[in-house]
Amino acid sequence: MDNFTTVSLPREITPRDLATLQRRCHRILRHGDLRLDGSAVESLDFFGETFLADIATAAEKLHRRCVLKGFAAPIREKLSKLTVNIVPNKDESNKMSFIEKLGERGFFILDGFKNFAYLLSECIYWTFFRIFDKNHIPFHGTALQLFRLGSNACGIVFLLVFLIAFSLAFQSSFMLNAVGGGSYLAGGLGFLMFAEIGPLLSSIILAGRSGSSITAEIASMTVAEEIKALRTMGIPPIQFLVLPRFKALSVAVPILSFCSSIFGCLAGMIVADLVCEISPYNYILSLKDGITITLILKSMVKSLVFGWIIALVAAQKGLNVRGGADAVGKATTSCVVTSISGIIIADAIFSFIFY
Amino acid sequence: MSALEVKHLRAGYGQKIILEDISFTVQPREIRMILGASGCGKSTLLNNILKLEHAISGTLSFFGEEIQTKEPIPDRLRRRMGVLFQGGALLTNLTVAENVALPLRRSYPKLAQTTLDEIVADRLEKVHLLNAFYKFPAELSGGMRKRAALARAIAFEPELLFCDEPSAGLDPVTSRSLDELLLELRDTLGVSVVIVSHELESIKTITDRFIYLQDGNILMDGTLDEGLHSDIPVIHKFFAREHDNPVVNRRFIHFEFED
Numbered sequence: 013m014d015n016f017t018t019v020s021l022p023r024e025i026t027p028r029d030l031a032t033l034q035r036r037c038h039r040i041l042r043h044g045d046l047r048l049d050g051s052a053v054e055s056l057d058f059f060g061e062t063f064l065a066d067i068a069t070a071a072e073k074l075h076r077r078c079v080l081k082g083f084a085a086p087i088r089e090k091l092s093k094l095t096v097n098i099v100p101n102k103d104e105s106n107k108m109s110f111i112e113k114l115g116e117r118g119f120f121i122l123d124g125f126k127n128f129a130y131l132l133s134e135c136i137y138w139t140f141f142r143i144f145d146k147n148h149i150p151f152h153g154t155a156l157q158l159f160r161l162g163s164n165a166c167g168i169v170f171l172l173v174f175l176i177a178f179s180l181a182f183q184s185s186f187m188l189n190a191v192g193g194g195s196y197l198a199g200g201l202g203f204l205m206f207a208e209i210g211p212l213l214s215s216i217i218l219a220g221r222s223g224s225s226i227t228a229e230i231a232s233m234t235v236a237e238e239i240k241a242l243r244t245m246g247i248p249p250i251q252f253l254v255l256p257r258f259k260a261l262s263v264a265v266p267i268l269s270f271c272s273s274i275f276g277c278l279a280g281m282i283v284a285d286l287v288c289e290i291s292p293y294n295y296i297l298s299l300k301d302g303i304t305i306t307l308i309l310k311s312m313v314k315s316l317v318f319g320w321i322i323a324l325v326a327a328q329k330g331l332n333v334r335g336g337a338d339a340v341g342k343a344t345t346s347c348v349v350t351s352i353s354g355i356i357i358a359d360a361i362f363s364f365i366f367y
Numbered sequence: 368m369s370a371l372e373v374k375h376l377r378a379g380y381g382q383k384i385i386l387e388d389i390s391f392t393v394q395p396r397e398i399r400m401i402l403g404a405s406g407c408g409k410s411t412l413l414n415n416i417l418k419l420e421h422a423i424s425g426t427l428s429f430f431g432e433e434i435q436t437k438e439p440i441p442d443r444l445r446r447r448m449g450v451l452f453q454g455g456a457l458l459t460n461l462t463v464a465e466n467v468a469l470p471l472r473r474s475y476p477k478l479a480q481t482t483l484d485e486i487v488a489d490r491l492e493k494v495h496l497l498n499a500f501y502k503f504p505a506e507l508s509g510g511m512r513k514r515a516a517l518a519r520a521i522a523f524e525p526e527l528l529f530c531d532e533p534s535a536g537l538d539p540v541t542s543r544s545l546d547e548l549l550l551e552l553r554d555t556l557g558v559s560v561v562i563v564s565h566e567l568e569s570i571k572t573i574t575d576r577f578i579y580l581q582d583g584n585i586l587m588d589g590t591l592d593e594g595l596h597s598d599i600p601v602i603h604k605f606f607a608r609e610h611d612n613p614v615v616n617r618r619f620i621h622f623e624f625e626d
Contacts, residue, residue, distance in 0.1 A: 047625065064622070065620045068620050068621065068622055069620070077623065078622075078623065079623050079624070079625045080622050080624050080625065081624070081625040083624070088624060091620075092622065094619075094620045094622070095617040095618060095619050096617060096618055096620060097616065097617055097618075098616045098617065098618050100616075233458070236454060236456060236459075237452045237454055237456040238456050238458055238459075240414075240452065240456065241450065241452055241456035241457075241458075243419060244417055244419070244445070244450040245445070245469060245470040245473060245519075246445040246446075246470070246474070247469065247470070
């Protein structure tokens with residue numbers, strides 16, 4: 013018995029019809045033979061030819077029959093000479109196994125550490141040991157970067173730290189009041205702000221804001237061959253691009269961290285006044301219990317290291333970018349993720365060392 | 368004494384060897400083209416000469432001074448060279464004048480601003496771009512950007528100038544004017560020029576000698592005239608603007624007709 017399913021083709025096969033027709037014909041071929049009725053077809057363009065070639069190939073692969081019926085003589089003649097391009101096979105000779113991929117990733121991470129260590133040593137050398145060197149590149153200076161990366165970030169850093177400290181103080185004040193320890197709010201919050209929240213939050217915000225901008229800028233320069241141009245002019249990119257940013261963040265992060273910690277304490281003062289009924293005067297006096305000079309110094313050291321992590325990770329990601337605009341985006345994302353992870357790991361180590 | 372001598376240069380990326388054994392010289396006031404099909408290693412050769420990448424082996428001599436594979440080019444030699452990159456590679460956050468002044472500031476940090484401005488103005492005048500003194504690269508057209516980059520490349524009045532695809536992306540008129548500018552600089556500054564290009568019009572206009580790279584080696588080292596009359600099929604096709612017909616890889620479709 014005839015196992016054919018007939019599909020009538022429209023007058024003209026347009027790209028819009030193509031997908032539906034293809035799906036329908038493929039479905040039929042999976043279960044039986046196909047008859048394409050082309051009595052209505054008036055003309056056959058590239059899309060029509062591609063469709064018929066695709067169906068004929070699919071039928072051949074599935075060992076089914078695909079029969080054309082009712083096509084006009086000129087179209088039949090055209091189809092009898094039809095050839096299609098052979099799509100080249102994907103070259104998979106360079107395809108890596110899982111172990112190879114893992115190894116490559118390992119080397120990539122190792123390279124990252126190596127580059128980070130190299131950048132750190134260069135920056136420390138030029139910042140601390142060659143501070144009076146006359147060959148220091150004076151332009152594109154630290155002051156400009158300090159303004160761009162530090163001053164411009166003040167608003168957002170202070171606002172976010174203030175709000176987070178406010179909500180922290182607000183929530184903990186109820187618990188403290190319940191156990192009669194409302195008076196400890198100032199000391200506790202003060203300690204927390206300087207020891208943890210201030211440095212950590214401001215660094216994380218700066219990693220997202222300033223770190224990403226450093227990577228994007230340097231990566232764009234790398235892609236546009238500007239870094240190569242600097243090297244051919246005898247200008248070391250590390251001194252010209254990385255060093256000013258390194259110095260700027262070395263100054264900006266501790267200052268921002270200190271100021272944001274104060275803003276956090278101010279948020280606590282408002283909560284203390286409203287919820288715990290502690291006057292601002294008493295709150296400031298109580299702050300002394302939690303905040304010491306040593307704590308502030310420790311906070312500064314932490315922030316300095318966080319600043320270095322942001323600057324060096326951002327610069328490293330920017331300098332090592334390969335490719336085009338897509339690579340710039342990936343480098344920027346990678347910079348934010350790596351520097352925030354680095355900051356949190358460093359923070360954990362500091363907690364172990366300091367407290 | 369040659370301006371540049373490349374001896375048995377071998378270079379590549381990782382395991383992949385791009386340049387097998389490259390040797391050639393560039394004489395003073397000579398315009399030397401590096402030619403070849405796309406992907407043959409022209410830019411790799413330039414990067415290796417400029418020490419932007421480290422070659423596996425071979426030596427380079429600039430103005431008679433030999434430099435080993437792993438050694439950087441000393442500053443005193445760098446000042447005798449200039450590089451024009453394909454896209455110009457101007458620093459976008461600096462004005463044209465600041466860009467041109469960049470290498471000068473690096474080498475002479477104590478130079479007074481007025482002197483610096485005078486030198487910059489002179490270089491910009493040489494490339495007919497004095498009116499772009501205070502403009503930023505983004506405000507310039509493609510051709511103007513190339514000329515600004517050329518002004519930066521000649522900041523030290525170099526004796527050796529490297530140009531990577533100077534005509535790429537330019538219309539024929541702008542490309543022609545850039546070629547004329549390079550010839551003018553050769554005549555006025557006496558500079559030797561090494562150009563990576565495959566713009567035939569440019570090649571015919573300004574080349575003194577050329578090397579043609581194929582499969583990591585030099586297929587031909589000769590004058591423009593020798594190239595134009597070469598019997599080597601690849602060279603002949605290159606200058607005659609012929610190309611091989613691509614291999615047609617097609618499949619015949621068999622249809623079964625009813626009735």
